[in-house]
Amino acid sequence: MVPVLRFLLILFALVVLAPAQASRQRFYPDDPIWEVPAPKSVVQIKQRDVNALYDFTYQSFRSKERLQIPSGGINTLGEVPDSEWFTNRHAKKRMTRDELQRGPGNENRPVAPFVVSGVKTQGITPGFSMRDARGGLYFVKTDPLSNPEMGTAADVIGSKFFYALGYNTPENYILNLQRGDITIAENARIESAGRERHMKAKDLQLILDNVPRRKDGTYRLLASLAVQGEPIGPFRYEGTRADDPNDTVPHDVRRDLRGLYVFSAWLNHTDSKAGNTLDVVVEEKGVRFVRHYLIDFGATLGSDSDMPKNARYGHEYIFPEGSKAIKSIASLGLYSPDWERAHYPDHLKAVGRFESKIFDPTTWTSNYPNPAFLSRQAEDEYWGAKQVLTFTNQDIRALVETGEYSDPRVVDYIVARLGERRDKIGRAFLSNVLPLDAFRVSGDELLFDDLASNYGFSSPQQFRFRWFLFDNQTGTNTPVPDSTSSKLPANVTNSATGSYVATEIQASDPDKTVTVYLRKDASGWTPVGVRRK
Amino acid sequence: MIGQSTVSWAQSPSEAQSTEAQSTSRAEEIQNERASKEATLTPDKPDKIEHGFDRAQDFLEAMRTGRDGFRIKLTSTAPGWDGFILGSGFSLGAEFIRPDLLNGEVVARASAVVTQKRNYLFDAQLTLPRLFGDKMIVDTLARYKSERAIDYYGPGIASDLGLRTSYGKETTEGLLKTGWKLTRHLEIGAVGGAIWYNILRGNRPGVTSTEQIFEPSTTPGIQQQTNYFRGGGYAHIDSRSKPYLAGRGTQVELAYDKYHDREHSAYSFGVLRAEVRQAFLFLNEKRIFAVRAKTVLSYHNSNNSVPFYLQQTVGGPDDLRGYPLFRFIDNNQLVLNGEYRWEVAPPVEMVVFADGGKVFPRPGLLNFSDLKAAGGIGVRLRTRTGVAVRLEAGFSREGYQIWFRFSDSF
Numbered sequence: 001m002v003p004v005l006r007f008l009l010i011l012f013a014l015v016v017l018a019p020a021q022a023s024r025q026r027f028y029p030d031d032p033i034w035e036v037p038a039p040k041s042v043v044q045i046k047q048r049d050v051n052a053l054y055d056f057t058y059q060s061f062r063s064k065e066r067l068q069i070p071s072g073g074i075n076t077l078g079e080v081p082d083s084e085w086f087t088n089r090h091a092k093k094r095m096t097r098d099e100l101q102r103g104p105g106n107e108n109r110p111v112a113p114f115v116v117s118g119v120k121t122q123g124i125t126p127g128f129s130m131r132d133a134r135g136g137l138y139f140v141k142t143d144p145l146s147n148p149e150m151g152t153a154a155d156v157i158g159s160k161f162f163y164a165l166g167y168n169t170p171e172n173y174i175l176n177l178q179r180g181d182i183t184i185a186e187n188a189r190i191e192s193a194g195r196e197r198h199m200k201a202k203d204l205q206l207i208l209d210n211v212p213r214r215k216d217g218t219y220r221l222l223a224s225l226a227v228q229g230e231p232i233g234p235f236r237y238e239g240t241r242a243d244d245p246n247d248t249v250p251h252d253v254r255r256d257l258r259g260l261y262v263f264s265a266w267l268n269h270t271d272s273k274a275g276n277t278l279d280v281v282v283e284e285k286g287v288r289f290v291r292h293y294l295i296d297f298g299a300t301l302g303s304d305s306d307m308p309k310n311a312r313y314g315h316e317y318i319f320p321e322g323s324k325a326i327k328s329i330a331s332l333g334l335y336s337p338d339w340e341r342a343h344y345p346d347h348l349k350a351v352g353r354f355e356s357k358i359f360d361p362t363t364w365t366s367n368y369p370n371p372a373f374l375s376r377q378a379e380d381e382y383w384g385a386k387q388v389l390t391f392t393n394q395d396i397r398a399l400v401e402t403g404e405y406s407d408p409r410v411v412d413y414i415v416a417r418l419g420e421r422r423d424k425i426g427r428a429f430l431s432n433v434l435p436l437d438a439f440r441v442s443g444d445e446l447l448f449d450d451l452a453s454n455y456g457f458s459s460p461q462q463f464r465f466r467w468f469l470f471d472n473q474t475g476t477n478t479p480v481p482d483s484t485s486s487k488l489p490a491n492v493t494n495s496a497t498g499s500y501v502a503t504e505i506q507a508s509d510p511d512k513t514v515t516v517y518l519r520k521d522a523s524g525w526t527p528v529g530v531r532r533k
Numbered sequence: 534m535i536g537q538s539t540v541s542w543a544q545s546p547s548e549a550q551s552t553e554a555q556s557t558s559r560a561e562e563i564q565n566e567r568a569s570k571e572a573t574l575t576p577d578k579p580d581k582i583e584h585g586f587d588r589a590q591d592f593l594e595a596m597r598t599g600r601d602g603f604r605i606k607l608t609s610t611a612p613g614w615d616g617f618i619l620g621s622g623f624s625l626g627a628e629f630i631r632p633d634l635l636n637g638e639v640v641a642r643a644s645a646v647v648t649q650k651r652n653y654l655f656d657a658q659l660t661l662p663r664l665f666g667d668k669m670i671v672d673t674l675a676r677y678k679s680e681r682a683i684d685y686y687g688p689g690i691a692s693d694l695g696l697r698t699s700y701g702k703e704t705t706e707g708l709l710k711t712g713w714k715l716t717r718h719l720e721i722g723a724v725g726g727a728i729w730y731n732i733l734r735g736n737r738p739g740v741t742s743t744e745q746i747f748e749p750s751t752t753p754g755i756q757q758q759t760n761y762f763r764g765g766g767y768a769h770i771d772s773r774s775k776p777y778l779a780g781r782g783t784q785v786e787l788a789y790d791k792y793h794d795r796e797h798s799a800y801s802f803g804v805l806r807a808e809v810r811q812a813f814l815f816l817n818e819k820r821i822f823a824v825r826a827k828t829v830l831s832y833h834n835s836n837n838s839v840p841f842y843l844q845q846t847v848g849g850p851d852d853l854r855g856y857p858l859f860r861f862i863d864n865n866q867l868v869l870n871g872e873y874r875w876e877v878a879p880p881v882e883m884v885v886f887a888d889g890g891k892v893f894p895r896p897g898l899l900n901f902s903d904l905k906a907a908g909g910i911g912v913r914l915r916t917r918t919g920v921a922v923r924l925e926a927g928f929s930r931e932g933y934q935i936w937f938r939f940s941d942s943f
Contacts, residue, residue: 028561044574051586053586194604244577332885
């Protein structure tokens with residue numbers, strides 16, 4: 001459905017149905033929800049792939065303008081509740097070092113002997129699938145000879161970061177393989193020029209010959225455990241699945257997918273596309289439902305899987321804007337954007353091309369346009385940024401160490417660059433809204449954190465307050481005179497349970513406000529809604 | 534069709550968007566939305582355009598893989614061997630290939646190809662590609678090809694553009710090649726076999742056939758064709774970690790071939806080929822200066838000569854791009870190329886080039902004097918594995934040439 005049509009439908013819902021909504025309560029008793037209800041069972045749902053060439057072509061050449069549609073899939077505080085898409089983790093409750101390093105799991109490290117069951121024919125890097133001694137199915141990928149450890153480490157680190165950020169990711173492991181630990185299954189097949197034949201030891205050796213070997217003769221590989229469930233293909237970054245009753249929020253509207261832009265920019269996950277996602281049908285407590293995964297992180301950090309990342313990636317789309325292309329052609333290549341002159345640690349091959357100096361989180365791009373990223377708004381960026389900022393340098397180091405780099409300088413380098421990129425993200429995306437968060441009431445005073453100030457991006461500010469009585473049935477606000485401080489107005493402190501009050505907070509910039517809605521519960525006043533402008 | 538919903542639960546307080554029945558809780562509202570969608574579920578299918586992409590890719594895949602070993606062929610080359618001479622036009626043919634014999638230890642193929650200029654080719658190839666742990670390859674090729682319009686301007690660097698003629702050539706050959714990959718970057722090998730030539734009248738419309746203008750004194754072999762035993766060796770050094778990545782590293786090729794005239798003992802000669810390619814990358818590999826030096830030197834005793842159809846040519850899309858194809862011909866060749874390439878987008882590369890080249894009668898004349906010069910500009914479409922298409926305009930004192938090729942320049 002074209003965006004215009006979707007916009008008109010939403011407009012229809014907002015305007016035409018307004019009389020019906022006028023009598024509807026704005027907040028429900030269970031707001032704000034932090035977990036979506038248990039999913040409905042899917043009945044008929046089938047495998048459906050995304051044509052990679054179509055996706056690339058369509059997204060590259062369609063208009064990049066998007067209508068300003070507010071985000072969905074959020075609670076009344078603007079937060080993303082736990083769901084089949086996303087689970088609040090590190091940002092909501094700090095994960096320990098062990099939890100960060102464990103990520104989606106570390107109990108299934110592949111155990112020798114291994115049996116190759118097939119050769120990977122899709123994707124860029126050579127690879128194969130295998131089963132370990134316990135019968136676990138793993139997809140195995142390799143590093144390029146030119147950059148040992150680069151791609152395999154990126155894949156593991158990426159899976160841990162995105163897991164800590166809230167997404168479902170597969171268990172990825174670094175595997176040091178002894179050649180004698182692996183054999184070929186009798187029924188393993190390989191395709192060549194359209195014909196299949198039995199896979200032989202030579203075929204495996206051909207792959208391993210192009211894998212960097214350690215001094216002890218082992219091969220360093222990436223083993224990704226197959227996620228549990230029935231794979232039904234990738235999810236798209238727009239629309240919904242027509243055959244999934246639980247998929248009701250258009251993906252390009254979802255805050256967890258719009259905000260993924262910020263995380264992808266931080267980690268330089270330039271290959272954020274439908275093809276690197278996976279939907280699986282799982283069954284829990286007798287209910288079959290779809291769980292949504294991000295997969296394949298070989299193109300995060302400085303890696304592009306089979307080679308160092310193209311210096312262009314993260315700065316321009318594969319097909320850049322016409323004006324930039326014309327500049328390049330007309331100047332006979334003398335026009336040189338900043339990213340062409342970025343410096344990379346050539347002496348640290350395992351890093352690839354990763355830096356922070358010219359990184360600009362506001363202009364960062366995936367390899368080709370991602371509809372959810374294009375639809376993002378300042379609030380989505382803010383939501384993503386405040387999550388990124390919860391990762392301390394120690395947290396980052398713990399996660400980067402899961403890449404099992406042999407050179408500690410590589411860890412130091414990546415940790416430093418990620419820290420700098422994190423801070424750039426904070427400065428950029430906390431400045432587009434009034435970055436007040438963690439609202440709570442203590443006594444008769446509304447308290448909150450000024451994230452920009454807390455993280456050192458700005459000096460403490462003075463705030464002005466305008467209090468309202470809020471009618472939850474009609475949505476009308478009634479100003480409370482002479483109430484300009486953070487203290488609740490005197491005439492509302494004794495309000496009945498179920499009453500609502502709101503305050504609009506403003507700092508020096510009159511265009512940026514936060515309105516906080518409080519509800520009187522048995523235990524006192526509780527923030528139930530946040531609206532940013 | 535991408536599933537759509539106008540429902541986005543739980544936005545900001547005044548923007549509750551549910552159009553469903555009145556709910557008493559947020560959880561109920563979400564469940565109502567789900568129930569509403571559940572009543573209208575449809576299979577999730579690609580839209581028409583994506584379906585078209587699927588079908589097009591299926592078709593191309595079917596062309597690539599064929600059926601029962603048969604498939605369409607759009608080039609004249611055999612794996613590891615050249616194809617038609619330049620300027621033959623677009624190719625179309627059929628190929629039978631079995632890469633799975635003895636579990637991939639033996640590859641057999643045969644093809645028949647015709648071009649828009651009515652050149653045609655039949656070949657059969659048997660390859661043992663994976664000997665000694667994939668370090669050695671043995672390859673045999675039997676081939677007949679007929680090329681009917683090869684331009685010839687007469688010998689030497691001072692030949693007259695106005696004396697353009699054309700000739701045809703039939704080549705029947707049986708060749709054996711062995712290659713050893715000694716290290717990751719060094720391969721050596723040997724080639725031997727027998728070749729039968731038959732020179733024909735040229736059939737290019739409006740162009741005189743070569744034998745009507747040129748005589749044996751200037752154009753050896755024009756009246757008396759011969760057949761050869763051919764044998765020689767080669768060495769390739771390629772320092773690139775991935776051969777398809779343009780410009781990264783150094784490439785050196787050395788080869789020596791001996792052509793023994795089996796019939797007249799008048800056209801035996803040896804050919805030494807040497808080529809060096811080097812690229813210099815800067816601005817994070819978005820700019821490349823690429824250079825190539827290539828020479829082919831022919832050696833023969835005083836009783837022999839090199840037949841004109843085996844002499845070295847300069848002019849065309851792969852060497853001197855401002856001159857017509859095969860514009861200069863003689864026993865020996867020197868080609869120098871320089872290219873400045875810049876990436877407009879990963880799939881699009883622009884190039885400005887300068888070419889120099891000459892032909893000369895004796896190896897002793899190998900020097901940089903009398904070089905013909907050309908320059909130009911071009912655009913290339915790249916895939917992740919190499920140049921898919923290039924379009925170039927070359928300029929020289931003799932005018933300009935437009936080239937459209939499905940391969941890299943060097």
